[in-house]
Amino acid sequence: MKPQEIVRKSKAMWWADGIPELVTGVTAAVLSLIVYLQNRLAGCRMCTIALTFIMMLVIYIGPRIISSIKSRTSWQKVGYSIPLKSVQWKGVRLIVGLVTLVFATLVIILWPGIWWAFMAAIPFFVFMSVWLQSGLVRFAVYSLIDGLTPILVGRFCTEHCIAIALLLMSLPLLIGGLFTVIKFNKEFGS
Amino acid sequence: MSREKLIKEIAEINRLIHEPARLAIMAALYGVQEADFLYLLNLTGLTKGNLSAHVSRLEEAGYVEVEKKFVGKKPMTLYRMTEKGRAAFRDYLKFIRQMGELGE
Numbered sequence: 001m002k003p004q005e006i007v008r009k010s011k012a013m014w015w016a017d018g019i020p021e022l023v024t025g026v027t028a029a030v031l032s033l034i035v036y037l038q039n040r041l042a043g044c045r046m047c048t049i050a051l052t053f054i055m056m057l058v059i060y061i062g063p064r065i066i067s068s069i070k071s072r073t074s075w076q077k078v079g080y081s082i083p084l085k086s087v088q089w090k091g092v093r094l095i096v097g098l099v100t101l102v103f104a105t106l107v108i109i110l111w112p113g114i115w116w117a118f119m120a121a122i123p124f125f126v127f128m129s130v131w132l133q134s135g136l137v138r139f140a141v142y143s144l145i146d147g148l149t150p151i152l153v154g155r156f157c158t159e160h161c162i163a164i165a166l167l168l169m170s171l172p173l174l175i176g177g178l179f180t181v182i183k184f185n186k187e188f189g190s
Numbered sequence: 191m192s193r194e195k196l197i198k199e200i201a202e203i204n205r206l207i208h209e210p211a212r213l214a215i216m217a218a219l220y221g222v223q224e225a226d227f228l229y230l231l232n233l234t235g236l237t238k239g240n241l242s243a244h245v246s247r248l249e250e251a252g253y254v255e256v257e258k259k260f261v262g263k264k265p266m267t268l269y270r271m272t273e274k275g276r277a278a279f280r281d282y283l284k285f286i287r288q289m290g291e292l293g294e
Contacts, residue, residue: 003217003283010221010233079229080266081222 012134014083017074018180020066021142025173027062031055032166039160077188116154119165120147138176145172206251207282211236211244216279219254219271227267245269253278 001009014020034055041047071080100122107118124147131139146169153165207216214234219225231241248254253275257268271279 001214003213003286006214006217006233007221010218010225013229013233014222075226075228078232079226080268081225081229084221084223 008135010081011083012136013078013081015130015134015136015139016180017070017078017184018177019069019074020177021138021173022177022181023062023066023069025170025177027058028166028170028173030058032163032170034058035166036160036163039163074184074188114154115162116150116165119150119162119169123147123169138180142172142176145169204278204282204285206247206253207278209244211240212248213282215241215244215248216253216271216275216282219269220276220279224257224268224270226269230269248275251275 034051038048038051041051075081104118104122107115124143127139127143127146131137131143149168150165153161153168157164207213211234214236215230218230218233222229227238227241230236230245231238234241236244245254245256249256252272255270255272257270259266259268
């Protein structure tokens with residue numbers, strides 16, 4: 001095997017078991033439920049604060065759940081690895097994450113009419129970059145589907161649009177993740 | 191390129207990385223932040239003894255750093271490519287590409 005092929009295979013290994021997208025899909029579905037409840041309980045200030053707190057907690061623990069599941073399943077079969085981080089410093093990553101979160105919140109509050117543009121851009125660029133790095137085609141598919149979904153929902157939806165968009169965006173990840181987990185277990189033994 | 195210059199360039203190749211087993215280890219580690227022994231074993235297809243010996247050579251050269259730690263009660267050996275190793279691997283790939291272009 002050529003060294004470039006091994007590098008690419010190595011970069012793809014972390015994504016190969018389907019667990020990252022499965023957990024991301026579940027997270028998106030849970031966020032969808034939280035956003036829906038936030039809309040329904042808009043009059044209850046404490047409920048909104050509690051739901052926002054739960055939402056941030058879900059976003060925070062998502063990556064830790066991926067590692068936890070991997071340590072019990074795929075790492076025991078193919079070994080442990082952590083993907084290469086483009087930005088090494090934790091502080092920089094935290095600031096970029098917070099700025100993105102604040103920016104997203106501002107966009108949704110100040111220009112509620114274009115929430116879909118922001119929701120389309122994030123999965124599109126994230127999944128596209130995973131595809132470019134790993135060469136796993138299913139991430140290009142997620143990128144297109146999850147990039148188009150908020151645009152279509154934003155065009156036709158009238159009520160609970162963000163919740164609906166998140167729920168629809170979770171579906172390809174859940175389906176793709178489930179198929180990948182099954183395929184991975186067949187290949188490396190369940 | 192003249193024949194002499196070509197021979198000189200071939201002689202300059204990083205022999206430590208050029209060995210197929212070590213090249214596979216370097217390539218595997220280049221794609222990740224860190225990995226364990228089982229991961230390298232799976233990706234390179236080497237035997238345990240072979241892998242261990244070659245990783246030691248790379249560690250001696252300062253291309254790879256090894257960290258032993260416990261995850262719960264389980265001992266774990268982690269391998270990371272150093273900045274020196276990354277630079278050497280990048281130079282090696284660049285050199286190989288140039289040689290390929292010359293051969294065409």
